[in-house]
Amino acid sequence: MPIEYRNLSDEELIARVQDNKDKDAQHVLFKRYKHIVLGVLLYHLKDESAATLGTAEVFEYLWIDAQKNPIISFREWIHNTTKRYAIRYLKEQEKPIPIALEISNNKWETYLNLQTLNEFNKEAFKQCTRSMSPKSYEWIEMFYKEEKSIKDIASIKQVSEITVLKEIQAAKRQLKVCIHQKISR
Amino acid sequence: MNHDANVFYQSVFEQSSCLRKRQMIALLEGRLFPEEVRAVEIHLADCNLCVETLEGLKSLAGPLETVLEKIPTPNYPDVEIDSHVVYTPPSPILEANRPRKQRSIKLKWSSSLTLLLFLISGVAFVYFFEIKPNKNKIEASVSSTNNNQDYIDKDYVESEDLINSAVIRDMPEEIEHIFSSDNIENSLQNNEEDAVEAINKVGVPNAEKEIVAKAEEPNTPLKKESTQNPSEVTKEETTPTVADKVKKENIVNNSKGDSTQKEENIKGATVTSSDQGSKGEDFNYAISFYENGSYGTALLYFQAVLKNKSHPRYTDALYYAALSQQALGRNSEVKKLLNELKKHPNYQKYDLDAFN
Numbered sequence A: 001m002p003i004e005y006r007n008l009s010d011e012e013l014i015a016r017v018q019d020n021k022d023k024d025a026q027h028v029l030f031k032r033y034k035h036i037v038l039g040v041l042l043y044h045l046k047d048e049s050a051a052t053l054g055t056a057e058v059f060e061y062l063w064i065d066a067q068k069n070p071i072i073s074f075r076e077w078i079h080n081t082t083k084r085y086a087i088r089y090l091k092e093q094e095k096p097i098p099i100a101l102e103i104s105n106n107k108w109e110t111y112l113n114l115q116t117l118n119e120f121n122k123e124a125f126k127q128c129t130r131s132m133s134p135k136s137y138e139w140i141e142m143f144y145k146e147e148k149s150i151k152d153i154a155s156i157k158q159v160s161e162i163t164v165l166k167e168i169q170a171a172k173r174q175l176k177v178c179i180h181q182k183i184s185r
Numbered sequence B: 001m002n003h004d005a006n007v008f009y010q011s012v013f014e015q016s017s018c019l020r021k022r023q024m025i026a027l028l029e030g031r032l033f034p035e036e037v038r039a040v041e042i043h044l045a046d047c048n049l050c051v052e053t054l055e056g057l058k059s060l061a062g063p064l065e066t067v068l069e070k071i072p073t074p075n076y077p078d079v080e081i082d083s084h085v086v087y088t089p090p091s092p093i094l095e096a097n098r099p100r101k102q103r104s105i106k107l108k109w110s111s112s113l114t115l116l117l118f119l120i121s122g123v124a125f126v127y128f129f130e131i132k133p134n135k136n137k138i139e140a141s142v143s144s145t146n147n148n149q150d151y152i153d154k155d156y157v158e159s160e161d162l163i164n165s166a167v168i169r170d171m172p173e174e175i176e177h178i179f180s181s182d183n184i185e186n187s188l189q190n191n192e193e194d195a196v197e198a199i200n201k202v203g204v205p206n207a208e209k210e211i212v213a214k215a216e217e218p219n220t221p222l223k224k225e226s227t228q229n230p231s232e233v234t235k236e237e238t239t240p241t242v243a244d245k246v247k248k249e250n251i252v253n254n255s256k257g258d259s260t261q262k263e264e265n266i267k268g269a270t271v272t273s274s275d276q277g278s279k280g281e282d283f284n285y286a287i288s289f290y291e292n293g294s295y296g297t298a299l300l301y302f303q304a305v306l307k308n309k310s311h312p313r314y315t316d317a318l319y320y321a322a323l324s325q326q327a328l329g330r331n332s333e334v335k336k337l338l339n340e341l342k343k344h345p346n347y348q349k350y351d352l353d354a355f356n
Helices: A010-020 A023-045 A048-068 A074-092 A119-131 A134-145 A150-157 A161-184 B003-012 B021-029 B034-044 B048-058 B064-070 B092-096 B100-144 B146-164 B182-202 B206-216 B230-237 B242-256 B259-277 B279-292 B295-306 B314-327 B331-342 B345-349
Strands: none
Touching (some): A074 B048, A119 B003, A134 A161, A161 B048, B021 B064, B279 B314, B314 B331
């Protein structure tokens, strides 16, 4: 029975690349993520031809790296590797490296499973939402509790939709850090 | 936490897969299905990767499909995996961004290696600059007096022993009492006699003479307005050493006399040997050793001079002994010697700024 690669998750595909050197699995990953890698490279490099060439190189590197090093979170891996490619390219071109290219080394984020609602998480979440700054909590409250759309929040706050998304991400990150500290005590 | 709160919590930490190409194009073109708008927004609120992608793709002039077709198909070469070799990413940037754990191990190794190197260099430094120079100095003094090699070696060892046996360290306030200990007296006396005998036998070699002559020249640390009469010094220094020998022999022969007389004679002999025979020589040898950097040996001779307060070079000996002690890093001895020097009216002619 032929394998339906389309139905496999990213982690399953990576496992096939790592264990069986499965080029088909690798190609599915390429098709699934090439627009994302291209978009990230376009965002950082502002150069279409460099971004298209870089996209292929990132996947070539994935093929080699996947067989030699374990890839735990594919999303994190592809994001960081694409950023590193962008940094290298900008350095070669002797262009300034933007702060947005800073690579997160917080590995705990990969392993912190906050989706599971247990007693520890609940209590930590309660405490952390209380201790958050009101400004940060407002973004979370509007988007998750009041279920307002990004567009609506942008018009209320008089900012762009991207800014709204980034503010929510920042507030969530603050919450995650707080919960992680409370759980790890 | 009530039911609503649970929903709030779960919606905050809900995770979903990244946006597919179709979703991304629809989002860019504003053609998302109403039922999937919320899910896409929740994902975007959690995924910086997709937000960056969205921003990057917004800058595209043409349709996304056309640009995606331009991406070359990646090559997937066969990778030889050697389980013993740790894979190194091709870019130095990638290397710099390795997981912290691996880097910390590397750091630990490099820091311990640095520490080890530092320790080795420290030991080497101590060996070469603290031990070797002393050896070199004695070797130099030995080579300068080839004919007196045995004597010099013996002298060096004895002088070092004397210094180490805290002769100088335990110096009393009055310099004349420094050598009051019988053992020290004897060892100094023996040493002095050995030196006198050896030099009388062999004579001062040319190199040594040059050093002595150099030492007799107006000394640089001294201030120019020296009140000393050079003719007197020359006279004293050229006193025949044979006289010493004769006097010593006489003293030994007269040992049958009463004990008081004997003590006086011995004392007189010691004084005479340094006062007449080797009065100038002691000082000159001391200076020559001082010039050579053999401070320990020089000190021995200076001490011989300092035994006699009426020695014409007494204050000079004090000054140079202090300099030698300073060179050996014995600050307390330097202080004592300088205090003694300051008791003499002509101490101002010495350059006391040379001392810390």
